[in-house]
Each structure stands twice: as C-alpha cells, then as structure tokens.
Amino acid sequence: MGISKRNIPVLLLIALVVIVQLITAGTDTSFYLTQLTMTAYYSLVIIGLCLLMGYAGQLSLGHAGFFAIGGYVSAALTTHNLIGLRHNQLIELLNKTGLLSMGQDIYGEKILTVIPWAACLAAILVTIIIAFAIGKPVLKLKGHYLAMATLGFGIIIFRFAMATEYFGEADGISGVPPFHLLPGLTVSGDFGARISNYYIAWGLVLLGMILSLNLVNSRVGRALRAIHGSEEAAAAMGINASRFKLYTFVISAVFAALAGVMLTHYNGGIGPSEASVMKSVRYVAIIAIGGMSSLWGALCMGVILNFMSLRGMFGSYDGAVFGAILVAMMLFAPDGILRLPLLKKLWRKNGPARN
C-alpha cells in the first residue's frame, strides 16, 4: 500500500497528534493533554454520528444517550460490589471464568467487581441490542418525527440515569477503576499515564476515522449516499435502504458507546449530564458546522469546539455559543463552514466532490 492521495489526511493527522504531544512536552504545558484526550473521545462520538447524519442522512438527537449507555453500563459493572451475591451460581461461574476481580476498597473491605474488559464488552453489547431495538422502528420515521423520536429516546435515557439508584441518580457513578487495555497500557486519569492516555484516545480516533473512511468509500458508503439522495431511487436500484440505515445507526451508536466507556474510565466516573439533550444537540451542532457529510470537517470542528469548551473558553455562555453556532450555520452556511461561498472554489478544486 503506497501513500495514495487518500491516505495523506490520515498521515497528517498522525503527524499532528505526535507534534502536539511533543510541543506540550517541550513547553511544559502537558496539562493540555487532559482536555485533548477528552476531546478525542468526544470526537469519536462525532465521527460515528457524522456517518449517520452526513452519509445515511438520518438525524439523531439522542446520541448522548448511547454515549451514556456505554459509560453507565461500564461504570456500574466495574463499581458495584457483588460480594453479597458471591454464592449465586451465575456470579460463581463468572468468577471462575475470570470475568470478576477481587479487590479491596479504601476501608479494607473486600469488593468483587466485573473486570473492565468484560464490562466494556457488556456495554457495547447492550448498546448494540438497544440500538437495534430502537433503530428498527425509529428509522422508518422521517423529518420532524425522526427528530422527536430520537430526542425522546435521549430524554428517556437521561431520566433513567437520573432516577435509578443503580446508576447513582443525580450524582452519577464515581470511583470507576482504571481500564487495563494491554500490559502497560491503562486508561485512567492517573497523572503519570497522561501521555499514554493521550495516544490511546487519539489511536482510537484514528482507528475510527480509518474505519469510517473505508466504509464511506466502499459499496456501503455509496449505497448510503444513494439513500441520502433519495430513498425511493435507492430502493429502486436494489439497495435495501432500511437495512443499511439500521446498520449505520448501530455502528454510530457503538462509536458513541465506546467513547462513553473510555471517557468514563479516564475520568473515573460519569454523571447524568453526559446523557442530557444539550450534549446531543452539541454533537449535531458540530456536525452541522463541519458540513454534514464531511468526516474530516466534523473531526476538525469537533476537536476545535470541544477543546475550547473543555478549556472553559466560553465560560458560562457555553450553551449559548452552541445555540448561536447552530442558528448561524443553518441560516448562512447550511453546507458547513468549509463550503462558504468564499472557500467553495478552493474546496471544489482539491476536495472531495460534493454529492
């Protein structure tokens, strides 16, 4: 595989990730890495949502819900003490297969919890099941109905997180243990693990990006774009529109859930605000700015805006900034900031052709 034209942006991204790390190391500003790591995880959600919105053309106002499902399932499984259920057959079986780990809490009490790997897989599995169950009926809807249904789904998840004791109600879940990915690689908020975490996060983004780019440029991607253009026409060409839409929905939900799992282990906890409608709207806002059907645009805008927001640059106007961005973008540049008339000419010359 030579360096084809398509790989250049990916290589540039790798270079940029490394350069940024080296700069922060050189200028003693490695505290930026914390926000950059979190930004990376949020960007993963955005990449997934961009596949759904930009390529399959389906709006989702409930993606924070999937992020929260991932984070909450993983957090709950790795923190809730199963020692009381030790003699339960299922728990015994799990223990024997090595899916549980025995540890001690700060008071020296024995705690028995699910190991993060198993919890992560469980979280992804739960997400896939829910995404299939929700996606099948929801994706039959269009326009306003689709928007409201996904919004409703997001609110239900938020309310569940807020009202269920198992998920810590309004406080959320804290004390989530580190996630030992591989020997020597641990997802945790540990001070010393900052640099390795930065690379884990961006490695995942890169992986997600490469997967998505391949998907978009494959037969599936062309089918999705056909669906975006006109579902009826796509169906007439023999494309099973509802199946492609459903698979894309599930894939994007898994992206969001994986980001949720990782960020929860990185932060050591998760709260109900991660499931709020405002978060979902933010993801949509970022994709709108990125130009709807542009993975790179969405990634760039996601990184810039999330980083600024996490650094607290918008202060208490955080929500207002995203609201204003949404309105302004949709009024003046519905095709994204990179396709403003001024940039359009330049973009058309060496960018991907617009469908």
Added chain:
Amino acid sequence: MSLQLFTQYLFSGITYGILYAIVAIGFNIIYNTTGIINFAQGEFVMLGGMCAISLHEYMPLPAAILLAVIITGIIGGLIEIIFIRWLDSPSVLRMIIITIGLSILIREAALFVWGESVRSLPYFNGDAVTSVQIFGANISPQVLWVIGVCSVIVVGLSLFFQFTYAGREMRACAANRTAATLCGINTRSKITWSFMLSAGIGAVAGCVMSPITYTQYDIGPGLAIKGFTVVILGGLGNSMAAVAAGLLLGIVESFSIIVVPMAYQEVISIAILLIVLFVRPHGLFGSSETACLQDF
C-alpha cells in the same frame, strides 16, 4: 381508590393535560401555516410566565399578564421575521436545527436575565392553601382558572378560525399557500401572525400555570416534548383533536403515579410518544390515508 383521591388525580391530570393541549395547539398553528415544527414552542410558555412575574413587580396582575402576552407575541413575530421569513424553501432538517438553536438561545437568554431561581406568579384567588371542595377533593381555585382560561382559548381559537376573516385567511394559507397567494392573501404576513398567535397563547398558558407548576428558565424542552406527544396523539395539524389528546395524556400521566415513581413520570409520556410514532404516526384520530399524503 376512593372517590376523593380519584377526583384529585383527575383534576391534576386535566390541569396538566390542558396545558399540554395549549402547547400542542401552538405547534399546530405554526405547522399549519408553514409546515415547520417549532421546537422553541415550550420556550414561549416559559417567556410568558417569566415576563409576567417580572412585570408584576411594577403593575397589577391582569396588566402584567396582558403585557407579558403581548411581549411574547412580539418576540414570536420577530423570530419569524428575523430567522425564518427570508429562507427560500428550507429543508425540514434545516428548520429543525434552526428552531432547536433558537430554543437554546432563548433559554440561555432567560438564564442570563432571570437566573436559575424558580419563580412563580401569585395565585389569582386566595393563596396556596385556599381550596374548593369537589367530591371531597381539595381543588385549588387556580386549577379552575387554568381550566377556564384554557377552555376560553380553545373555543376562541376555533371561532377565530371558523368565522373571522383573518382566521379564514390563515386556514387558506394552511390548505394551499400558492392558491392563497393567488387569491390575494398576504401569506407572508399571515405566517408572522401565526407565530405571534402561537407565542401569545403559549404565554397565556405560561401565566395561568405559573402559580401551580412554577416557572424556571429550563421548563421549555419538557413542555415541548409533551406538547409534541399530544400533537402526534391527536394527529399533526388537528387542533381540536389535540385538546382531547392533551387531556388524555395529562390524565394518564397523573394516574401513572399510582404505578410508577414520580421520577419516571416523564418517561411515561415519552414512551407513549414513541409507541404512537411507531404504531400510529397519523394519530389516534387521524386517518392513515391522509397521513400518507402529508409531508413531514
């Protein structure tokens, strides 16, 4: 369940139900003239309540409410003029995102002006403990105010759309905008009026409900999604069915307390929304044939 408890739940259901119905009618008025679902509908209710509360410090209650309704109506009209009027046949997705963005902006502005505190208007008659006995249940006079005022709005609107010239012009707009324009109706101004009307009645509801439900900067989205549930239950664009659907949702929600904890109450109504969307997207009272012809 005793009759007393039943009546208590029933009235609480009717009170909320009629509020949802008003929000739903607001959705329908705008949808009918423009084909847009205005996601900022709940914010009009909040604005109405908040303006009235602030104005009440300087003037008597009726004047404060009247002024608040007018202000909210003007804001509704301005939103249409500034953000929507000049768009050339925008896509549904674009309109959804714009109105969501507007709802965020209104909410953030309200947070900036009024802060996070929970406020309320005083009770119109008596105070929080005054009550009227109906079948042994204690009903606050404010509940009667809500039911009365909202009924007047509903009847008034249906008369307005049936018998007045402006109302008929607006219905003509809804039926076929091109044909209405050809008949010499100024469709642009009718759309602005529909936004003002929709914002205005939302504000009225926000004022009469304020003593019971309280007003906070972020009540909008919850109301909007319930209002939308009612819209779907009744069938998009059908205002009279929305009243029935609103009462139904309110009563179901209030009786659901018997079965599920309070914290899950919102889940109930959204679950209803999802089920109706999946099973009968044309609403309980609509026919599936006309729904096929409608463009969502």
